Each structure stands twice: as C-alpha cells, then as structure tokens.
Amino acid sequence: MGIDKQIQNKPQLPKRLFWDFRYDEIDWMGDYLTVMERVFERGSKEEWEEMIRFYGYDQVVHAVKNEIKFLADYAIEKVCVYFSIPKENLLCYTRKQSRPGHWI
Numbered sequence: 001m002g003i004d005k006q007i008q009n010k011p012q013l014p015k016r017l018f019w020d021f022r023y024d025e026i027d028w029m030g031d032y033l034t035v036m037e038r039v040f041e042r043g044s045k046e047e048w049e050e051m052i053r054f055y056g057y058d059q060v061v062h063a064v065k066n067e068i069k070f071l072a073d074y075a076i077e078k079v080c081v082y083f084s085i086p087k088e089n090l091l092c093y094t095r096k097q098s099r100p101g102h103w104i
Helices: 001-009 033-043 046-056 059-064 074-083 091-098
Strands: none
Touching: 033 046, 033 059, 033 074, 046 059, 059 074, 059 091
16 A cells, blocks of 8 residues: 555544554544544644544534534534534533533
8 A cells, every 4th residue: 555545544633632542553434433532622623624624524523413422511612613513413412411410
C-alpha cells in the first residue's frame, strides 16, 4: 500500500488527541464513534473539520444524533451550535436526561 493510500485511510488528526491509545493501531473506520467522541470533546475547529472531511458530514451528524452515547456538557453545547442541532435531538443528551446523577 502506497503512502497516498495510507493517508486516505486515516484522518490527519494529531496524536495528542489520542494520547491513551496506540495511535498507529487505531482502526479509524471501526472505532469511528470513539474517534468522533474524542475530537468533539478535545479537538479544535480545524480538527472537527478534518473529522468531517474524513468521515463525511452526513455520517458525523448521524453518529452524533443517533449513536454517540456520551459527551460532556460543554461538547454537547459545541456540537449543537456547530451543526445547528437542538440538544434534544442528540442521543447523548436524552440519555443524560433519563439518567439523573446521584448525589454523593
């Protein structure tokens, strides 16, 4: 497999986002939900754009609306603004609402 083909098979995202993974062993297609969660929570606007370029706008929107089960509150807010999606349309938000936290 040539270098150009390798570049096409993975997004150009920095290793710092995946500090706790073996970066060169990430299955970018199989682990797309984990990758998206990490980029939503820790990535810059440019890294979001790279994620969207790699996975496609429709797949990213579908995943954030229907598949991603958890995002931090600040990431939910950023996702809603960026994609103009009401938070009530996000699985991670509705799951949070149905599972209120416990007092410690």
